[in-house]
Amino acid sequence: MFSFVLSSQIQHYMKKIVLVFLLASISFVINANDSTKFSLNNQVVADADNAGLTLPSGFGALIAADNLGRARHIVATKQGGLYVKLERLVGGKGIVYLTDANKDGKMEVETSFGNYIGTGIAIKDNYLYASSNEDVFRYQLDENGKVTNPDNPQRIVKGLWDKRQHASKSIALDNAGNIYVNIGAPSNSCQEVDRTKGSKGMYPCPILDSAGGIWQFKVDQTDQGYHNGVRYATGLRNVVGLDWNQQQNKLYVTMHGRDMLYTLYPDMFDTTVSAELPSETMYEINKGDDAGWPYVYYDHFQKKKVLSPEYGGDGKKAGGEKAIDPIAAFPAHMAPNALLFYTGNQFPAKYKNGAFIAFHGSWNRSPLPQEGYYVVFIPFENGKPSGQWEVFANGFSGTEVVKNPRDAKHRPCGLTEDSDGSLYVSDDVKGTVYRIVYNAK
Amino acid sequence: MKYVYFLSLVLVLSSAFVSRSATNTVQPAIKASIDRGKTIYLQRCMACHQVDGSGVPRLNPPLDGASTVKGNDKLKLVRIIIKGMTERVEIDGEYYDNNMSANPDLTDTQIADVLNYIRNSWSNKASLVTAAEVKAARTKIK
Numbered sequence: 001m002f003s004f005v006l007s008s009q010i011q012h013y014m015k016k017i018v019l020v021f022l023l024a025s026i027s028f029v030i031n032a033n034d035s036t037k038f039s040l041n042n043q044v045v046a047d048a049d050n051a052g053l054t055l056p057s058g059f060g061a062l063i064a065a066d067n068l069g070r071a072r073h074i075v076a077t078k079q080g081g082l083y084v085k086l087e088r089l090v091g092g093k094g095i096v097y098l099t100d101a102n103k104d105g106k107m108e109v110e111t112s113f114g115n116y117i118g119t120g121i122a123i124k125d126n127y128l129y130a131s132s133n134e135d136v137f138r139y140q141l142d143e144n145g146k147v148t149n150p151d152n153p154q155r156i157v158k159g160l161w162d163k164r165q166h167a168s169k170s171i172a173l174d175n176a177g178n179i180y181v182n183i184g185a186p187s188n189s190c191q192e193v194d195r196t197k198g199s200k201g202m203y204p205c206p207i208l209d210s211a212g213g214i215w216q217f218k219v220d221q222t223d224q225g226y227h228n229g230v231r232y233a234t235g236l237r238n239v240v241g242l243d244w245n246q247q248q249n250k251l252y253v254t255m256h257g258r259d260m261l262y263t264l265y266p267d268m269f270d271t272t273v274s275a276e277l278p279s280e281t282m283y284e285i286n287k288g289d290d291a292g293w294p295y296v297y298y299d300h301f302q303k304k305k306v307l308s309p310e311y312g313g314d315g316k317k318a319g320g321e322k323a324i325d326p327i328a329a330f331p332a333h334m335a336p337n338a339l340l341f342y343t344g345n346q347f348p349a350k351y352k353n354g355a356f357i358a359f360h361g362s363w364n365r366s367p368l369p370q371e372g373y374y375v376v377f378i379p380f381e382n383g384k385p386s387g388q389w390e391v392f393a394n395g396f397s398g399t400e401v402v403k404n405p406r407d408a409k410h411r412p413c414g415l416t417e418d419s420d421g422s423l424y425v426s427d428d429v430k431g432t433v434y435r436i437v438y439n440a441k
Numbered sequence: 442m443k444y445v446y447f448l449s450l451v452l453v454l455s456s457a458f459v460s461r462s463a464t465n466t467v468q469p470a471i472k473a474s475i476d477r478g479k480t481i482y483l484q485r486c487m488a489c490h491q492v493d494g495s496g497v498p499r500l501n502p503p504l505d506g507a508s509t510v511k512g513n514d515k516l517k518l519v520r521i522i523i524k525g526m527t528e529r530v531e532i533d534g535e536y537y538d539n540n541m542s543a544n545p546d547l548t549d550t551q552i553a554d555v556l557n558y559i560r561n562s563w564s565n566k567a568s569l570v571t572a573a574e575v576k577a578a579r580t581k582i583k
Contacts, residue, residue, distance in 0.1 A: 164527070164539075165539055186540075193525065195525070195542040266484060363501070366488060404491040405498060406491075406495040
């Protein structure tokens with residue numbers, strides 16, 4: 001920015017040689033400052049054991065913060081700070097603000113605020129947005145990226161469904177003054193009695209009026225609710241990961257697929273099929289889209305939308321002709337809890353504009369071993385996956401095989417990108433924040 | 442002093458042996474019930490509560506070591522199995538978000554069996570639940 005201004009000034013005063021010299025010397029001072037900043041960044045070195053993670057060659061990881069509590073989603077400020085949303089209050093507070101005064105990568109808690117639990121947190125245009133399980137709040141950020149009104153946020157959305165199951169409200173923001181809020185369906189597959197063998201699927205599913213979709217609200221209006229929000233997309237059982245893709249100027253989401261095919265329909269499915277199906281799915285969302293829940297689920301083996309057994313399906317019959325198809329499908333039940341399109345320059349070129357997905361890890365693949373508990377990368381070109389997904393960061397669980405979710409020492413839950421291009425991953429078991437860096441070891 | 446330790450060790454071991462042999466002679470019926478209960482557990486309960494009863498943090502409560510599971514309020518346990526559970530309740534200091542299935546189709550004997558399995562597996566040890574007790578409890582559950 002400064003050097004651009006300077007170079008145009010240089011052009012403007014081209015003939016005034018003395019001034020050129022003067023400007024050149026100022027420019028030198030500024031460049032010197034830049035390189036100082038760069039060398040400070042270089043002091044962020046990976047932990048000797050890469051924080052216990054397994055990463056592709058050239059990458060390293062360090063523990064940026066630890067023992068924060070149940071760290072759900074996270075967001076980095078332009079200035080190098082980090083906001084962490086907690087699912088359980090610590091000292092009566094639900095948001096932690098971390099800074100790194102000496103730029104060594106090890107962050108310190110500067111302050112905490114917000115007397116509500118929740119998952120969603122995001123920054124757009126000098127505002128911090130955070131969600132409880134029924135409301136969304138907005139805070140003003142100062143020039144250092146610090147919240148100026150920690151105790152008096154503007155409540156921009158209120159009164160969304162919080163019926164325990166799938167109650168977390170993940171958020172993302174576009175470039176046109178809108179915020180997108182996931183309202184997860186408090187149900188597995190919209191049965192009359194949830195998760196109960198022999199209970200019929202309700203048709204039409206009444207839940208879809210108030211949940212099972214993404215709602216759009218204005219960023220700057222107070223106390224919006226169902227009455228003035230827009231149901232932007234429906235048929236999405238529970239989206240926890242969502243991100244606004246800046247390249248495509250479009251919303252992308254990752255959905256948690258349904259559970260318990262075997263438990264509910266033992267005559268139709270066995271435990272292995274039930275562990276492997278349905279797919280966890282990623283969608284590109286246009287306004288008005290319907291992803292088909294609860295009437296269909298996606299089967300990545302048959303590569304089609306399959307009619308749910310609650311609605312007359314048998315594991316083979318196709319359904320959901322009007323519903324959108326996923327742009328990527330993953331093994332069942334791995335719980336994609338965060339989605340991030342990587343826009344930084346620190347990582348190698350293949351990562352640019354690709355998607356990182358934090359898989360919280362499965363619980364209903366039992367008696368098979370559980371899956372997930374890692375961060376995945378999927379390359380993108382022109383808004384579509386351009387290759388197979390791969391495990392990017394593994395080892396969070398601290399154990400070779402996770403038989404039962406309680407075995408996992410850490411579970412990836414949130415993702416954010418630092419202004420220097422590092423990738424942060426949060427864990428909601430111990431409240432560890434990992435920072436993944438390239439070539440910094 | 443060493444002798445005293447040795448003696449008490451012998452006493453502890455022998456009492457353990459006595460109680461175990463008593464268990465073996467008295468409880469073939471319980472064992473049969475527990476075995477039948479395991480089959481039901483694997484079909485109906487395992488997906489959420491896990492093979493080892495450890496549950497899923499914040500979603501599905503553990504059964505292993507749970508105070509209610511091991512407790513004497515059998516009516517409460519029968520009610521949870523028949524009616525399922527959807528309320529926000531604290532269980533041993535934690536909240537769990539998933540709804541529990543209702544199982545109104547299980548017979549009195551099946552409910553007794555699955556309770557006997559859950560109450561006597563992993564680290565749990567609790568008294569027998571009979572089909573008659575389940576039947577009596579069922580009449581009180583609306």
